Amino acid sequence: MKAIYKALVAALAATPLLTGCIEESFPTNGFTGTQIEGTDEGTDAFCDAIPSHMNVIGTVSTDQHYDFGMPSLMHARDCMTEDLAVRYAGGYDWFASYARNSTSLGPGYMVCQFTWNFYYEQILCCNNALKMLPADSEDPVILGKRAIVLASRAATYLDAARCYEFLPCDINKEGLSAEGNDIIGLSMPIVTEETSEEALNNNPRATHEQMLEFILGDLNEALTLFDATKQPRTSKTKPDVNVTKGLLARAYLWDASYQAEINADNAKATESYNHAATYAREAITGSGATPLTEAQWLSKTTGFNDINVSSWMWGGQYVAEDDAVVAGGIRTWTSFCSNEQNFGYAAPAQGAFTEIGVSLYNKINDADWRKLSWVAPEGTANYGKAPYLDQAFGEANLSEPYISLKFRPGQGNMDDPLVGAVVGYPLMRVEEMYFIEAEAKAHVDMAAGKALLENFMKTYRYPTYSTLVTGQDALIQEIILQKRIELWGEGQTMFDVKRLNLSVTRFYNGTNFIAGASTINTKGRPGWMNLCIVQQEVSNNTAIEGYNTPTSAGLYDLHASSEE
Numbered sequence: 001m002k003a004i005y006k007a008l009v010a011a012l013a014a015t016p017l018l019t020g021c022i023e024e025s026f027p028t029n030g031f032t033g034t035q036i037e038g039t040d041e042g043t044d045a046f047c048d049a050i051p052s053h054m055n056v057i058g059t060v061s062t063d064q065h066y067d068f069g070m071p072s073l074m075h076a077r078d079c080m081t082e083d084l085a086v087r088y089a090g091g092y093d094w095f096a097s098y099a100r101n102s103t104s105l106g107p108g109y110m111v112c113q114f115t116w117n118f119y120y121e122q123i124l125c126c127n128n129a130l131k132m133l134p135a136d137s138e139d140p141v142i143l144g145k146r147a148i149v150l151a152s153r154a155a156t157y158l159d160a161a162r163c164y165e166f167l168p169c170d171i172n173k174e175g176l177s178a179e180g181n182d183i184i185g186l187s188m189p190i191v192t193e194e195t196s197e198e199a200l201n202n203n204p205r206a207t208h209e210q211m212l213e214f215i216l217g218d219l220n221e222a223l224t225l226f227d228a229t230k231q232p233r234t235s236k237t238k239p240d241v242n243v244t245k246g247l248l249a250r251a252y253l254w255d256a257s258y259q260a261e262i263n264a265d266n267a268k269a270t271e272s273y274n275h276a277a278t279y280a281r282e283a284i285t286g287s288g289a290t291p292l293t294e295a296q297w298l299s300k301t302t303g304f305n306d307i308n309v310s311s312w313m314w315g316g317q318y319v320a321e322d323d324a325v326v327a328g329g330i331r332t333w334t335s336f337c338s339n340e341q342n343f344g345y346a347a348p349a350q351g352a353f354t355e356i357g358v359s360l361y362n363k364i365n366d367a368d369w370r371k372l373s374w375v376a377p378e379g380t381a382n383y384g385k386a387p388y389l390d391q392a393f394g395e396a397n398l399s400e401p402y403i404s405l406k407f408r409p410g411q412g413n414m415d416d417p418l419v420g421a422v423v424g425y426p427l428m429r430v431e432e433m434y435f436i437e438a439e440a441k442a443h444v445d446m447a448a449g450k451a452l453l454e455n456f457m458k459t460y461r462y463p464t465y466s467t468l469v470t471g472q473d474a475l476i477q478e479i480i481l482q483k484r485i486e487l488w489g490e491g492q493t494m495f496d497v498k499r500l501n502l503s504v505t506r507f508y509n510g511t512n513f514i515a516g517a518s519t520i521n522t523k524g525r526p527g528w529m530n531l532c533i534v535q536q537e538v539s540n541n542t543a544i545e546g547y548n549t550p551t552s553a554g555l556y557d558l559h560a561s562s563e564e
Contacts, residue, residue: 043129043132043133043142043145044145046125046128046129046132047129047145047148047149047238049125049128049129050122050125050126050129050149050152050238051152051235051237051238051316051317053069053121053122053125054069054070054071054122054316055068055069055070055071055316055318055322055324056068056069056118056121056323056324057069057323057324057327057331058323059114059117059118059121060110060113060114060117061110064094064110064111064114065094065330065331065345066094066095066097066111066114067114067331068324068331068332068333069118069324070118070122070316070425070427071316071332071333071336071337071425072114072118072331072336073115073118073159073491074425074490074491075095075333075336075337075489075491076095076098076115077098077163077491077492077493077494077495078488078489078490078491078493078494079095079098079099080098080099080494080504080526080528080529081357081493081494081497081504082357082359082360082504082505082506082513083356083357083360083484083488083493084354084355084356084357084488084489085099085354085355085356085357085358085402085506085512085513085514085518086099086352086353086354086355086514087351087352087353087354087355087400087403087512088351088352088514092345092350092352093345093352094336094345094352095336096517096518097111098111098528099513099517099518100517100518100520100558101520101526101527101528101552101553101555101556102553103551103553103554105528105531105532105551105552105553106532106551106553107532107533107534107535107538107548107551108535112531112532112533112534112535113534113536115163115531116533116534116537117534119156119159119160119188120191122156123153123156123157123191126149126150126152126153126156127153127191127192127193128193129145129149130146130149130150130153130192130193131193133145133146133149134146135221140228140229140230140231141229141231143225143228143229144225144226144229144231145231146222146225147221147222147223147225147226147229147231147241147244148222148238148239148240150218150219150221150222150225151218151219151222151239151243151244151247152238152239153218154215154218154219154222154244154247154251155239155247155427157190157211157214157215157218158215158247158250158251158254160187160188161187161188161206161211161215162254162495162498162499163529163531164187164188164205164530164531164533164549165185165186165187165208165211165530166183166184166185166186166187166530166549167184167185167258167261167262167498167501167525167530168184168262168525169522169524169525169526169527169529169530169552170522170523170524170525170526170527171527171552171555171556172527172530172550172552176550177546177547177548177549177550178548178550179546179547181546181547183205183547183548183549184262185207185208185209185258185262186204186205186206186207186208186547187205187206187207187208187211188205188206188211188533189203189204189205189206189541189543189544190203190206190210190211190214191203200541201540201541201542202541202542202543203541203543203544204543204544204547205533205543205544205547208255208258208262212251212254212255215251216248216251219244219247219248219251220248222239222244223241223244223245223248226240226241226244227241236307236308236312236313236314236315236317236424237307237314237315237316237317238314239314240314241286242282242283242286242287242289242313243283243287243313243314243428245279245280245282245283245286246279246280246283246313246314246428246432246433247428248275248276248279249275249276249277249279249280249283249433249436249437249440250276250436250495252272252273252275252276252279252440253272253273253276253436253439253440253499254495254499255268255272256268256269256270256272256273256276256440256443257269257499257500258499259272260443261501269443270443270444273440273441273443273444274440274444276436276437276440277436277437277440277441277444280433280434280436280437280440281433281437283313283430283433284430284433284434284437287313287430289310289311289312289313289429289430290310290311290430291310291311291430291431291434291456291460292309292310292311292429292431293310294369296309296310296311297369297370297373298369298372298373298387299408300387300389300408300412301408301411301412302408302411303406303407303408304406304407304408304426305334305338305407305408305409305410305423305424305425306423306424307424308424311429311430311431312424312426312428312429312430313428313429313430313433314426314427314428315424315425315426315427315428316333316424316425316427317423317424317425318332318333318410318421318422318423318424318425319422320418320422324421325417325418325421325422326418328343328417329343329344329417329418329420329421330343330344330345330417332344332417332421332423333407333421333423333425334407334409334410334417334420334421334423335347335421336352336354337354337404337407337425337489338407338408338409338420339353339354339398339403339404339405340388340389340390340393340394340398340405340408340409340414341409341414341415341420342414342415343415343416343417343420343421344417344421348397348398353398353400353403353404354403354404354489355374355402355403355404355512356373356374356402356404356488357402357506357511357512357513358402358508358510358511358512359505359508359511360484360485360488361374361402363481363485364485365462365465366380366381366382367462367464367465368461368462368465368485369461369462370461370485370486372385372386372387372405373404373405373406373488374401374402374403374404374405374406375398375399375400375401375402375403375405376401377401377402378401386398386405387405388405389405389408389409389412389414390414393414402512404488404489406488406489407423407489409421409423410422410423426490429487429490431456431460431486431487432483432486432487432492434452434456435453435456435479435480435482435483435486437452438452438453438456438479439476439479439480439483442472442475442476442479443472443476446472446475449475449476449479450467450469450475453467453475453478453479453482454466454467457482461482476500480496480500480502483496484496494529497525497526497529498525498526498529498530501524501525502524502525503521503522503523503524503525503526504520504521504522504526505521505522506518506519506520506521507519507520507521507559515559515560516558516559516560517558518558519558519559519560520556520557520558520559521556521557521559522556526552527552527555527556528552528553530549530552531549532548532549532550532551533548533549
């Protein structure tokens, strides 16, 4: 399996890139998979390459330690919000570019190229597998695998499209490229297993409608095949029928917001909201997954690192043989997201501790046991209750307020990356489906949405929960607030911020974002959440020339202190 995805990226590793501006790189429009056609590997190996590739390191450079696959992109998306801050304590934060709206997010830099290349490599894995799994096969095993791959490809496109789709923002309300062309709703080129080399050279950014149709096409075919073949699920690292329904819920929620804001089409928005609610409920019921209990959430050994727990519908999984683990675990999920370890960047020796943003923390009710996921400030109700993995270690190194204790190292092992870095990371939890259902309902029927939110919170989080909001907008904000708390650090919040045209506010009294670096306030959707397409693709794909997303670097004020 490891050999498969190494073969996929062998050509990529052959050409060096510079740390700053790209001077040389491979043509990113060459993702056809021809370099591995004709191998004697079976369909299982091609299908297994898809979840394996999520953990790949060195997509564009082995020297850039933000380059560690899907977990890296999840963390990067959170760094773009106001919910996750990084405390510097003498170490180095490889994700500063994402938090600071850096020039490195622009089309001429490796940070930009990493995101683009990883997504298209993941798509390449799916396309190559689909070539081995013909739609006209009569073998239920083949068709069952095809369903898995189609759902995987749709998931990749859905994540990437929501990143690259241009939506009007506070520094570009008109939605124009640098050349003055209308780019609202444009995302990324669609590449399938049937796309020719010639077509790749003139492949425009898909419109919102084109991308939605393509994603729904993959998901609906997958749903039909799952229902027809009834193949048993062998691993949570691969989508099943209920994950597919969860992806449909995400896709329709994304579309509903677009229809409401960009097209001002309330009828279409309502239709998509109804679809989102329906599929979310079917995913909840069909999966049999149950929300995490307090004990599961706060577990010192399996807290947010175990793919087998009740609420995880889908997840990534490291294994001891992964290159990222063998190399010492420095470029892994645990390294950057778990503060309770001694081998990664969030470890005391490096000091790039992950924290919850103060403003979000202060909105969490003291009766909500989820609040114990972060170290409480002195003088507050939860002070001294931090459930450290190791009490002495925690008190000596992690006593500063707001530091995260949510993601535990594997088996609670703080020292050995061959154990502590071998973790699962969540790609879909059933709790998200509850919040999608509640929000989608709230847009159509406020009372129904409010009832769903209150039922979830009282049943699964704390029984004294109540909300006094009276308007639809306020209710939706409350649903999103609870969803932000629930999915903190799991790479989902950016999609909601962008989708709903929400502001990012990091400059306020008591902020824990770094003054003069990441203390940026926006007035609505942040420009940096509209990702740029890497310059190499623009150069090789004539249809994109003049239609790239302009960088937002340097267009926001960086406040020097919280006393301004």
